[in-house]
Amino acid sequence: MKGRDTMETHTDAAGIKLGMWIFLFSEIMLFGGLFVLYAVYLTTFTPDFVAGGKQLDLSAGAINTIILLISSFTMAASVTAMRRETKKKALVLLGLTLFFGALFLFNKYVEWGHKIEAGIYPNSPSLAAGPPGANIFFALYYIITGLHGLHVIIGMIVIGFGAAKVAMRGVSTRTHTLVENSGLYWHLVDMIWIFVFPLFYLVI
């Protein structure tokens, strides 16, 4: 019989991963709702969205895309390192992922700072006086990149937690699953950015 005691000691990695995947579906739905808003407003205010996109700093966005892609690579590599049971390598790669995550956030912070200095922020006088489409574009810009930034922070906390566990307990089925799942989450955060980037920075 499958008793409680056996269940607590035995970790069913496949099941935990399944739970994680289902959670990721819900995250996709969360951002999906925002993309619906974007789609509707894009059709209503196409010229304003194009103009708004031109105001954003394309190079900052592009650099952030590259940073996240590299961090996804280091994340995937750390999972492989865990599989090969090379603890040190895994920890270094996780640390690098955290570093790139922080770099992304720093970049975003600078970018938001410039915009806010230029008087473009939610409910700012210049947006309120400007065309309604521009107001909506930047409202969506702040909400979507803000929510994405929040997910980057959560991802970094999860990865940091996983790295701490690996450092303390070494490589085991449990820590391996933990790192693998935080990796899944990180890739999702990365993937959402892959959609956010063209929607805001590359509007034709």
Added chain:
Amino acid sequence: MSTHHGSFFENPSPARFTGVGSWLLTTDHKRIAILYLYSIVSWFILAMIMGILIRVELMFVGETIMGSQTYNALFTLHGVIMIFLFVIPGIPAIFGNFLLPIHIGAADVFFPKLNLFSWYLYMAGGALAIASLFSNGPPDTGWTFYVPFSLSSQTNVSLTVTAAFILGMSSMLTGINFITTVHRLKAPKMGWFKMPLFAWSVYATSWVQVLATPIISLTFLLVLIERFFGTGLFDPNRGGDPILYQHLFWMYSHPAVYIMILPAMGIISEIIPVFSRKSIFGYKAIVISSLAIAIAGSLVWAHHMYTSGMSDVAVFVFSLLTFVVAIPSAVKVFSWIATMHKGSILMTPPLFFALCFIYLFSVGGLTGLVLGAAGPNIHVHDTHFVVAHFHFVMFGGTGFAFFGGLHFWWPKIFGRMYRFKTAYISAVLIAVGFVFHYIPMFILGLSGMPRRYHDYLPRFETGNFLAGIGGFVMVAGISLMFFNLFVSLKNGEKAAADPWGGTTLEWSTASPPPVHNFESKPEIKSYPYDFSDVYKKFN
């Protein structure tokens, strides 16, 4: 009765906790189910009292017992509590938690700690909802939180919205937990089409919970962002579109209706065959219709918005899809009735509630078609007709199924049997009170009385007075029912492992079940509704 190992009441899990800690820190799905049972029933009673206060106010023309601002707050909180704290979590969190693992032959859910965490989220959400009562005035927006009023209202909408957000997370995590449980812990010999129908309905519901809840979380988040930062996303003066809010809101809240009704249908699918001593008619049809309801039900949200402004094509499409959902719902009703046909029917309180469910749910479903059809909708939109319709479905449907489930599984959960006679009396009172309460509202709605109004024209007084009387009868019945159930815990007769003659796995283990659910590996039958042995044993 219980074996030498003792039931889960005697053996806490994890075993190191005792006393209050053995409940508040438990990871046992059965104990968590009981935590939910007590908290959900408390919320239900609170919201019921609010409901009856609303109806007392409406019994006579003019101000009766409260002013209009109190009235607005009461119907908002009645809705918020009933929906987010009772109907949505009710059946999955109580019966799903208790029975899903047992139904599939497992010892617990897949993530026991997450399960406990979900309960704490539920309690935190409830506490916030109560806190909103005492700060800055309770919210007065109705449970839908429609913009622009929810953005301009001076009452504490933010707190209530945060409460609903947290409750959504609780519901979503429970969904993730149940899906994983079914996929990973289903007994190896139990194929998908050997699963009991209640487990199936909880499984289908869980998918809706996981995929639809994020949309409402986002919508509530946007309300909060608008209230704190004022980005103007829904403000027409600044380019926003308030109708979009309604779309986002109903994209969740209509599927949520199916979160509320699907597990209820699962309960009925368990009760009917047991007391007909006959295999369920159309097992696969019921499973497929559950999934069809889950899928099609997710595509009909805009039928709440025919008068909000939409293209004629959209109205036509959403109306058509709404009619499509009626088909799988009717498949279930026909299957239940066909199950009883030529069955050896044994009348018990659970069956009585199930029969009430079939009748009341059918009325609710058919009046739903009146609302779903684009033409008549314009006439009855936002009238008391709508109020009567969704109470027939949510209360006549889910509520009665919940009561039926309580009476069906009470002896299994607590090992005690309640008094049948009192149960029948309470059930009759609830059913008669229900009809007197809501039928007048259909007529009031058809003759033009709007919903959510504090006062009305004198010609509506008779109907409102009758509804008030029905409300009192219903409240009396519900109070008697809970009294009967909880008194049985003290002096009820001890219940046998299988008091009804059921065939699903919960009846093969002791009442109440042992801490790991089964003393020995449960025997998985090739078909969950084979009554040949039961028939021999009981007749």
